[in-house]
Amino acid sequence: MAFDSLQLAVYLLISLLGLCFGSFVNSWMWRVKNTREKIGRRSVCVHCGEKIIWYDNIPLFGFLRLRGLSRCCRRPIPQDYFWVELAGGFLFLLVALYHLNLVIFNPVFFARDLFFICILLVIFLYDAKYQLILTGVVAAGGLGGFIFNLFTARPFTTYILLFNHNAAAIASNLALGAIVGWGWFAFQYYASRGKWVGGGDVRLGAMLGLWLGWPLILVCLFFSYILGALVAVPLLILKKKQFGSALPFGTFLAVGAVITIFYGQPIFNWYLRFLG
Numbered sequence: 001m002a003f004d005s006l007q008l009a010v011y012l013l014i015s016l017l018g019l020c021f022g023s024f025v026n027s028w029m030w031r032v033k034n035t036r037e038k039i040g041r042r043s044v045c046v047h048c049g050e051k052i053i054w055y056d057n058i059p060l061f062g063f064l065r066l067r068g069l070s071r072c073c074r075r076p077i078p079q080d081y082f083w084v085e086l087a088g089g090f091l092f093l094l095v096a097l098y099h100l101n102l103v104i105f106n107p108v109f110f111a112r113d114l115f116f117i118c119i120l121l122v123i124f125l126y127d128a129k130y131q132l133i134l135t136g137v138v139a140a141g142g143l144g145g146f147i148f149n150l151f152t153a154r155p156f157t158t159y160i161l162l163f164n165h166n167a168a169a170i171a172s173n174l175a176l177g178a179i180v181g182w183g184w185f186a187f188q189y190y191a192s193r194g195k196w197v198g199g200g201d202v203r204l205g206a207m208l209g210l211w212l213g214w215p216l217i218l219v220c221l222f223f224s225y226i227l228g229a230l231v232a233v234p235l236l237i238l239k240k241k242q243f244g245s246a247l248p249f250g251t252f253l254a255v256g257a258v259i260t261i262f263y264g265q266p267i268f269n270w271y272l273r274f275l276g
């Protein structure tokens with residue numbers, strides 16, 4: 001029993017960390033969008049700029065206690081602040097559930113996947129909210145993911161295990177993934193003169209290639225397009241969107257990447273068996 005309550009405490013702690021990360025992302029995104037600062041400073045009210053008291057800033061509870069209205073000027077706090085905090089906690093919990101139930105727990109892989117989830121949450125939200133993929137976030141994600149994968153010597157694809165954990169083989173597998181991810185979007189970008197996809201999509205494709213390597217980058221692209229179609233087709237039918245009008249593709253790529261990080265290899269193996 002003692003073991004169970006210890007596990008529960010670990011899950012709770014990790015979920016709380018996720019809630020705090022969600023809360024941080026909320027105010028960070030707002031600052032990046034509305035001011036030139038990137039970090040630092042206390043959180044401020046989105047309406048009047050008044051500093052927020054620390055206990056109103058506690059994830060979820062601050063929002064619920066204030067019933068969604070700011071203390072300073074009694075104007076509504078954007079509802080997505082609440083949902084983003086909840087999503088942060090939920091995603092951290094999912095990563096913990098996955099890793100703590102593996103036969104061999106490896107804290108470095110766990111840290112790597114938490115890092116990936118953090119980067120993807122920011123890309124997902126920022127593109128959905130502001131139709132922009134931040135180059136700095138993609139660059140940090142690409143570099144961090146490459147280093148993590150190289151030094152843990154075990155990227156997501158089991159394909160390269162054939163090469164006996166050789167660093168050069170891993171690096172070239174990741175580079176191949178990056179070239180495919182980059183090339184897929186770069187081709188569309190140049191063919192359409194930037195109408196179908198933006199430069200942010202091209203850079204994000206390269207980053208995801210560095211994370212997932214070859215051939216899992218293909219799984220990620222596949223799921224992103226399925227998700228994109230599932231969202232775009234009803235919007236087209238309901239005439240909420242014109243054909244060819246931009247959907248935030250970074251948002252779909254982020255979801256495709258989460259699926260691929262945890263289930264990419266089993267899905268790819270299933271596909272190979274399906275082909276015979």
Ligand SMILES: [Zn+2]
Nearest residue numbers: 045048072073
């Ligand atoms: Zn205010």
